[in-house]
Amino acid sequence: MTTQSAPPSTALSLTSGRLPRFVEPVALVAALAVVAALQFVLGGFNLATWLIFGALVYLVGIAVFSTIVEGRRKATDRVVRGLVTAAFVLAVAPLISTLWTVVSKGLSVLSWSFITQVGGTTFDPNTLEVVSTPGALQAVVGTLIVTGIAALISVPIGILAAVYLVEYAQPNNPLRRSITFLVDVMTGIPSIVAGLFAFSLFALIVGPKAFSGFSAAIALSVLMIPIVIRSTEEMLRLVPSDLREASFALGVPRSVTIIKVVLRTAASGIITGVVLAVARVVGETAPIFIAASFTDNFNADPFNGPMQTLPVMAYTAYSFPGKDIDASQAQAWGAALLLVIIVVIFNLIARIVAKVFAPKAR
Numbered sequence: 517m518t519t520q521s522a523p524p525s526t527a528l529s530l531t532s533g534r535l536p537r538f539v540e541p542v543a544l545v546a547a548l549a550v551v552a553a554l555q556f557v558l559g560g561f562n563l564a565t566w567l568i569f570g571a572l573v574y575l576v577g578i579a580v581f582s583t584i585v586e587g588r589r590k591a592t593d594r595v596v597r598g599l600v601t602a603a604f605v606l607a608v609a610p611l612i613s614t615l616w617t618v619v620s621k622g623l624s625v626l627s628w629s630f631i632t633q634v635g636g637t638t639f640d641p642n643t644l645e646v647v648s649t650p651g652a653l654q655a656v657v658g659t660l661i662v663t664g665i666a667a668l669i670s671v672p673i674g675i676l677a678a679v680y681l682v683e684y685a686q687p688n689n690p691l692r693r694s695i696t697f698l699v700d701v702m703t704g705i706p707s708i709v710a711g712l713f714a715f716s717l718f719a720l721i722v723g724p725k726a727f728s729g730f731s732a733a734i735a736l737s738v739l740m741i742p743i744v745i746r747s748t749e750e751m752l753r754l755v756p757s758d759l760r761e762a763s764f765a766l767g768v769p770r771s772v773t774i775i776k777v778v779l780r781t782a783a784s785g786i787i788t789g790v791v792l793a794v795a796r797v798v799g800e801t802a803p804i805f806i807a808a809s810f811t812d813n814f815n816a817d818p819f820n821g822p823m824q825t826l827p828v829m830a831y832t833a834y835s836f837p838g839k840d841i842d843a844s845q846a847q848a849w850g851a852a853l854l855l856v857i858i859v860v861i862f863n864l865i866a867r868i869v870a871k872v873f874a875p876k877a878r
Contacts, residue, residue: 533586540578540594547574571602615856622853625650625846631854634814635847650847652854654814655829658729659858661818662808662825663798665733666740671790673737674744675779681745682752683774702742710738711803718807729818732808732825736797743796747789751782783873791866795859801827826855 548570555561575598582591635651677695685692714735718726755778763773779786809822810832830851837844 534590535582535585539581543578543581544570544574547571547577571598574598618849618852618856621846621849622851625850626853630850631656635812650843650850652826652829652847652851654812654824655826655851656854656858657814657816658808658823659798659825659827659855661816662729662732662736662804662823663794665730665818666736666797667790667794669733669737670740670744670793674741674790674793675748675786677741677745678748678752679774679779681749683770683778699742699745702738703746705738707735707739707800708802708806710735711806713738714803714807727807727809727822728820729808729815729823732804732823733818735803735807736800739797739800739803740793743793744790747792748782748786751785751789752778754785755781780873784870787866787870787873791862794862798859798862799827799855801831804828805831826851826858830855 548566551566551570551573552561555566575595578598579591579595582594630650630652632653633649633651634653635649677699681692681695685695711732714731715726717734718728718731759777759781760773763777764770768776804825805828808825808828810824810828811822812824815821815823830848833844833848833851
């Protein structure tokens, strides 16, 4: 009788031939060093070229070494992971650069007096000089008022429309398809078109001088409503049908089921969607500039006269500086940093509220 030899064990092939864990950072540093040396030898250093060619040299080098030691599959995995990491860095780098620029330039002017006093220019008759006073109180108040009115208009309309689309309308209902089509169209509408619409509407009602905070709020609500509808609609669809059927089986009416079960379960996601909509419009400049114009005076009446907001203040101070150009630009960066801080505060509040209203697991 002949005996067949046992097949070679595959345990060693699965564990042997692995590059050390530190090989990837070492290879990256080596690739960047080689590219930097070549640039200096050729007579110049460019940051973008250094990063791009350094990444390419790293990918080629790690692919070659991994193919020799680990095999083609592991080499492919390392190359794809490097490409994904590079794409992530490319996506995050502009955000970090923008945030760093805003913080570094706006932190020098941001202070409690800058937030609590009204900025503008005053004429001193004794010295015959125009004095610029840094301050953003009128812009902070205007931003909160305009955004608050827009949210009060958009959130109820958006949530109720989403409830109708998900809970009441049948899939083949013509009204449902029309609303869905209009929401899709409104999602991609340019912001300046919303501002022109609001200004034209109020110009027909109150005359050519239709600048007001309420007009700007209407323009922002045009941009907010489709975002609230779409996000709320998706959150309502994630609620399990078993919860609705259990409520109906107990004899609970549909309206009470929607309020007590569906909306309660989806409250966390709905709040997140509302905050995303607010963050989408709080930094808009074009519609507010057209509908509410701008002013250095303090105006807390949204129905009478132009109103200043933080994005418009940053735009006008940087694009149309006064005699003291440095002071105007510093005020623009301070307004931009203050706007970023307000958006961060809104997001923190939304996370806290979403955590409170999230369904509790036992």
